[in-house]
Amino acid sequence: MLIPPEISARLDDVHAVVVQGPPGIGRTSLLRQVAATADGSEVLTAEGVETETGLRFAALHRLLMPLADRIPSLPKRPAATLARMMAGDAPAGLPLGVAVLELLTRAARRQPVRCCVDDVHLVDDASRDVLAFVARRIASEPITMLFTMPDDRPPLPGLPSATLPGVDAVQFLAGTVPADVAAAIGRGCGGNPRAIEELTRTLSADQRDGRAPLPETLPLYGRVRREYDARLARLPVAARRLLLLVAADEQVDVRTLGRAAAAAGGDLSALAPAEAAGLVHEADGSMRFRFPLLRGAVYHAASDDDRRAAHRLLADVLAGEPAGADLRAEARRHLRRAWHLAALTPPPPDGPTAAGRTKADVGNGGGSADGERGAVAEELTRAAEVVRGNGDHAAASEAVERAAELTANPDDKAEHLLAAARDAWLAGRPHRAGVLLARLRPPHPEAALLGFRDLLRGEIALRTGTPTAAQELLLAAADRLGEPHRTAAMIALIHASEVDFVSGDERRYLRTLHRVIALRRGDESGAAELMFEFCTGMAATFERRHADAVAPLRRVLELSTQHHDPTLLSWAALTACILGQEDTALGLSVRARASAQVRGEIAALPRTFELSTYAQLWLGRHAGATSTADEGLALARSLGQPGSASFQLASLALLAVPRGDEPTCVVRARAAIAEADDRGPGMSVAMAHWALGALDLTVGRTTEAMARLRVLVTASGRSHPLVRMMAAPHFVEAALRYGDRGAAATVGGHFDAWANATGSPAPMALAARCRALVASDPAVAEENYREAMRLHRLGRHEFERARTELLYAHELRRRRGAPAAREVLHDALDTFRQLEAEPWVRACQGELRATGEDVRPERAHRPDLTPQQLRIARFAAQGATNREIAAQLYLSVRTVDHHMRNIFVRLGVRSRVELVRRLS
Template sequence: MFIPPEISALLDDVHAVVVQGPPGIGRTSLLRHAADTADGAVVLTAEGVETEAGLPFAALHRLLMPLSERMSSLPERQAATLARLMAGEAPAGFPLGVAVVELLTRTSRRQPVLCCVDDVHLVDDSSRDVLAFVARRIATESIRMLFTMPDDRPPLPGLPSVTLPGVDAGELLAGTVPADVAAAIGRGCAGNPRAIEELTRTLSADQRNGRAPLPETLPLYSRVRREYDERLARLPVAARRLLLLVAADEHVDVRTLGRVASAAGGDLSALAPAEAAGLVHEVDGAVRFRFPLLRGAVYRAASDEDRRAAHRLLADVLAESTGADPRAEAHLRLRHAWHVAALAPPHPGEPSAARKLAHAADAVRRNGDHAAASEAVERVAELTRQPEDRAAHLLTAAQDAWLAGRPHRAGVLLARLRPPHPETALLGFRDLLRGEIELRTGAPTTAQELLLAAADRLGEPHRTDAMIALIHASEVDFVSGDRRRYLRTLHRVIALRRGDESGAAELMFEFCTGMAATFERRHADATAPLRRVLELSTRHDDPTLLSWAALTACVLGQEDAALGLAVRARASAQVRGEIAALPRTFELSTYAQLWLGRHAGAASTADEGLALARSLGQPGSASFQLASLALLAVPRGDEPTCVVRARAAIAEADDRGPGMSVAMANWALGALDLTVGRTAEAMARLRVLVTASGRSHPLVRMMAAPHFVEAALRCGDREAAATVGGYFDAWAGATGSPAPMALAARCRALVATDPGVAEENYREAMRLHRLGRHEFERARTELLYGHELRRRRGASAAREVLHDALDTFRQLEAEPWARACQGELRATGEDARPASAPTPDLTPQQLRIARFAAQGATNREIAAQLYLSVRTVDHHMRNIFVRLGVRSRVELVRRLS
């Protein structure tokens, strides 16, 4: 079972904790996992049973039974108290609590103790009071107490509590349904593993393949649904009435909902029991169901008359509402039009309700709310008589759904699209959208077929859209490294050039021209058009165009520009509400930071991008980020992380065929072999990546070339090193960028047979590294240069360079390279300056947090860096201060230094 880092950290740092969560979230599984992994510990278990809730001390009796033979060794009074408990009598609470504390403490001196109490809310009151008393008093690290209870019950007083989050549906359903379907199931079930399993079991073939909508509720036999239905049944009538209003419109803000409740003869406070029961909560100023599929259950359980009454009431109140700003006003107008349309039965003609709803959808779309626009336009399609108009509305609704990050919904809408005339351009736009969705979420070969068909159908009348389709189609070959097919598609785009292009079209033509020259190894010819792309990008804010420009900057070796463009693309996508474009911007940011040597930033971006890609059902992007994380583990020599991430990247990309992510993952494994000294294995793995005949990717071929040069030389193959170094030198020189030019100079130094030439190139490499600000690669060059100096000019010449490299490696926590540097320094006859000893008494997580704090980061900033909650960081900081005996951050800085 996967335990989130935040919960794992809390379980490690506290002696007792209450784990809460909704039905089916995995509370019992967490306790089983804790018990199964508690090697060498005494595991005591108990669970709340309703039939025993009236029996005093029944649960405590069950918990302590395995320790009954040890009770006689306690002091006489405590032993007698526990003997009465085990005999079925009811001793006084306080003496019993003290006796249990003593029993657990003495037991823990021999071996650790883990107490797991499931469903503690069902435990008899006497046992629960004693367990809470004991949990507040255990003071030894050898005792742990874990309690579980639902999220609708107050936790045990005086004890920390944590809410168990949902799981990643993509991982849970991997290989059973497409990624976008898994993401949609995960959203509907709020990551609830039991609900995901129960819902998936009921799906039809069309639902599994994304051709039909998913169920709006869980099946009747569902255990999760049954438990939620029981919570609903316990609510007062007034709360259930308000829940129907929430089910009819989750997008109405709290203020407006309060007015609706007042118009219905009540007030918003009637929702308090539903909130206490864990059914609803406030999110972004609106009341939402905590378990999304509960909305459909509440709405469908109401009668037609009650549903229409709810829509009528909402429409009346919204008609009189005004927004605080134009954006809010547009949202209110859409909600009003939505409820009016919900009351309008479908009939021939173009109803007034549909026209108003379409206008309202246009307004919120301009504000970037594509999700709301998609729902509205789908309803417009249902109210539209003309088949061609209905098909156009469905296409617009699908486009909005895709941009909002809902590929499954977009696919379902496209499956309903039936243009009346097969020759219509609508089919071209349909295939363009289907192809783009498939490119990000499905099979690349299928995507390419759809995109090429779209370009054919759109043709000259829709030339710009045809170009977009072709460039997307070419991406399949770019990622897979199929140079011939990639060039064929690029030249097909270039052939469409007329000379009177719009700014966007001009950028696309220059992009294709420059990329074609690059892949034809005409690097000098590629520079001008690629730089023109960067110039034109300053005039646009379209995320797709900016992403192509960021890729262009990467090809040019201008990583600073690439990072800036990727950040611009991300900001633009967020402002425009184009959520589906975000994973691509994270990929480009990660790539740029990798090249810049900003390892911490790259790791943070990759983690965030990975989570986003999985939530949106984009496995290709997830694979790229996993490969990047594998590469980032290499400098630290973190072999387990590198291998796990690389294998995961390859597995994630498995259905999509070999491509850039797979090449990057194998590059990470080859670089790891080089780092830990497996030189022959490194050369063999890297040779496949850097030779033209190997199954690689052109960009990875360049990125991995410096590693191969070094591995080949260590294996004595100077000819291979010189050949690969030569074509890397040609590419780096064409970019004019310091970072690749520094690596090219290092490669020339390594293969040089003349000591003077080698030294000249090493010095040039270090000069360029400083311009490019790539600290890790600069230190790598200094280590190699130091080794060369020691061999050719003596120990004294090498020491200063080696010390500089060692300081950098230590700062970056690149332990394998620091050890290599220390070895070189010992070879000069000098002991390396010792590194600062690790701070004692802190766990690794606490040490990471302490270092961030010592650098001046706030608790909120630390939480963002380590993907923890602020509350967890606060807890860690208190423990850090206690363990180190400091009272302020100033003292913490002194202690760490």
């Protein structure tokens, strides 16, 4: 396993840390990796062994054995103390701690020392006391001490602790199960690698393919399950009773749980041992299991009678609670009560049992009359509709699925299952949605319900599965929906066209767009009008009729002000990108993200992050784009959306180019290509190759840059139409350095036509720069350089403006002498320094030296903070709140919170007042 960034950062900040985590999370693997990567260091290891916990200094003896031959070289007293300890004559107290510290300090003078102690909770008390004593006293010495222990034990006193995070299940299981199945396994296992392995080994073929529900508990005889069962067995009876209430409903808030505990003659404080054991914790006002699959284990371990009693108690308590003023909370309370009533109601004869219910539950449940089932199903459906309107699609999905199980009518059952699947998809649970859709079998094959089913299946496959399969489903959905459901048919066709847009198949893309345009009638709704204008503008763009594309695309932007649907806003943001209006695109993508969050449409979020990253990249806001891409990548992987993950990886590769960060660029580009491998070549792959070509150009590998970029910008090359335009300015430079002025002029001319058609300053500035580069007349070149810089100022792309200034200054120095170039070079140098674009800083300094100016490197302003942390710290020092900083840098508030904590640690400050003083 790789060392998680959280742990690496912690080790950078302190010399000793206690790493904790649940069973199977990889504590031992972490220590092995730390030891394996300790090049040039003396590595000392020990581990707690249960049979040696009664042997004083057994672990310390094991740890110091590699240094035993150095003990005689110590001063007399520490040498004698350590010799006695190693011989088994165990002294205690301060002298031994001082002696061990002396030995490690002297060893560290030769080479850094890493001490790795696994399962320190099983280490004998005497060794643990000495190790903690030493760990609290290492300061400036090159000594690192890393201890591991489970999360149900208190950390060593006086030492910082860190929790080992889970793995990314999508990457961990890559190539073994589909991405959406891997994401669902990862959520159920809490990212625990051993649990993921144990669970995956037990899956059936249908479960692996996403056609059947995943297990609700871990394998009974798996190691992780045994360790958790042991923790459960150690709990008092009162705690186990309350855990069953939590297992019956994790969505009930803590106050309701407390009332239920009191009604049962207990108290919520009885859960304290379960919290201390790392089994449950409070989150979002509810009590949740730290290990999600533990919920099923607790629930199914209880008897049928105990489960029914738990549901009945919670239903009664929820019914007896007074109505509150918070409408959302009231809707949630009604839904939870209906859920528990449904758990007490058996399904129709021969119907499926509910998740979490056994056949014994069915036989012993409440009355079996159809009227009772119908009433409960109707109450669930009404409650689900309310919480759905509040954006809680996960709760609505569970409720409607249970309503389907209680419904005997096949048509109603099918509609309930489709609604439950749609809610599951919107809530970011594609695997659950797929399982529900697999159960959906309308009684009438010609029903429009099949069209809506295929539309949803196609949308899910588009984001999580194979694009070609998605396109087949979406086209079939459009055919089934037809004129009676024209808007839904349009949506299906636009989603189907996205497959060709991403893959770069222009012919098929245009064919599908024209199918949409043919559906236009006249009197359209606002949403339909936006979609028609979008398709009309995109068709003109891909037919190279750039002038004809501008009017309909601008109409899309006008219409977008009237809508809040995240999908429509995302299409509008893409439109703004096509028009070269990145500021507008960024604003629309942020609106789309906010709308998706408010509406609970989690599945739509990765697309909004893609568009935000793209816009910020083109605006030259590299720090903001990097943070957005990092956050979008993590989200896409957690939701099982590999296409979005591939796009963000390619963007991160591009963002590494201005910094000249070759390792990051290459690793990210290769990862983007690998992530998109089974989805076929597309925009992400083209962007990754563009990043590698731009990197070659940046570091001076002209031949390699020319070869890579030529494939991307020529119509016959395996590229993507948008990347063809975006990479054109890089190709013009590479071709001119290579000596192929004709190719540079041809590609520059194509780019010029597109840029001028958009009317946007940013692409027009790049087009003017390309014209200046290929111009043979010095006067024409200078005119175009000046025009490019004027447009750059309007477009506010600082990095590209500085690049243009550098190129212009080089031309000025060659044709008009050094004095004319210096002022332009200084402007460019200041910008590159501000953006930490080191290769371009060096290029500017080289040009300045060529003018005869003595250039000295600038001293770093704050070497103990990263560039991103320094920006955030400066905003904070000016009095900005975390939310204001997030808005300014286009980051999430959570990301800013994380950076602020690290800033305080790195600078050694405890308040914003101290931060101001430290930065002064």
